[in-house]
Amino acid sequence: MILTDCHTHTQFSVDSEADIDLCVQRAAELGLAAYAITDHCECNGWYKEEHYPEKERYLRESFDYAADFEGSVSAVTALKEKWAGKLNLICGVELGQILQDTDAAKIVNADKRVDFIIGSVHQVMGEQDFYFIDYEKMTMDEIYDLLERYFKEVYEVSKTDFFDVLGHLTYCLRYMKQRNDINADISRFDDIIAEIFRNLALNGKGIEINTSGLRQGFGDCFPNLKYTKMYRDMGGEIITVGSDSHTVEDIAANSADGIGVARAAGFSRIAYFKKRKPYFIDIT
Structure with a gap:
């Protein structure tokens, strides 16, 4: 089976220590048809800490993502030249919270070195990242209110042109x-999720099947088969598969399972991006 991995993190992501050279070597050893490095770039933390009001700083996991972005893109650009002809290496970025600083999003989108942009929402405006929220202190009504605000923000993101595929739609459920x-x-949000997918399809945008939930205790992909089918029913055509690896060892983990979800949803091909354009691989 031909495998790809279009969502991975390296030492240039705040939550990863994976050596970028070892990551590229591992991708080559696995014989991946496409391998994208997509280090974190959170728009709402683009500037250094002192840029933000002190009372709001607790909302941000880290700061100065502009520096992380430049470090990652510069390193991958050099590695693309080094590995030319030996690995289909893609210079990507996971662009978080696009609506929370569209000026930062515009800077990233204008960078011609970038092949591929995943658009993600890791935290709802005015809230911490889903990772840091203490759900035990919340009622179910509060949780559903948070989820409603999440899907509304994703809906607004889906109307923009600042990304190529929507990242891990159901990330909000993970922790x-x-x-x-x-x-x-989340079936109560199916109407707005369908509209998200309709927007993506109309704008020529894709979704990713993120396989990290299969190895991290969630038990399914983000999104699962139901919502992958819904994307197709709304006219969606572009699917990428990503492990969301933060270690060398997890590169391409469960990629075959992700392809299986795409196939079960009725897709006959998966995609990767170069110079912001999709290229397709048959999976029938």
């Missing part, structure tokens, strides 16, 4: 289930 065994039923 409440993994840590607190809270199984929120």
Whole structure:
């Protein structure tokens, strides 16, 4: 089976220590048809800490993502030249919280070195990253209110042109289930999720099947088969598969399972991006 990995992190992501050279070597050893390095760039933390009001700083995991972005893109650009002809290496970025600083998003989008942009929402405006929220202190009504605000923000992101594929749509469920065994039923948001997918399809944008939930205790991909099918039903055509690896060892983890979800949803091909344009690989 031909495998790809279009969502990975290296030492240039705040939550990873994966050596970028070893990551590239591992991707080559695996014989990946496409390998994208997509280090974190959170728009709402683009500037240095002192740029933000002190009372709001707790909302941000880290600061100065502008420096992280430049470090990652510069390193990958050099590695693309080094590995030319030996690995289909893609210079990507995971662009978080696009609406929370569109000026930062515009800077990233204008950089011609970037092949591929994943658009993600890791935290709702005015809230901490889903990773840091203490769900045990929340009622189910509060949790559903948070999820409603999440999907509304993703809906607004889906109308923009600042990304190529929407990242891990159901990321919002990960930590409440993994840590607190809270199984929120998001079917109540199916109407707005369908509209998100309709916007993506109309704008020629894709979604990713993020396989990290299969190895991290969630038990499914982000999104799962139901919502991958819904994207196709809304006219979506572009699917990428990503491990969301933060270690060398996890590169391409469960990629075959992700392809299986795409196939079960009715897709006959998956995509990767070069110079912001999709290229397709048959999976039939």
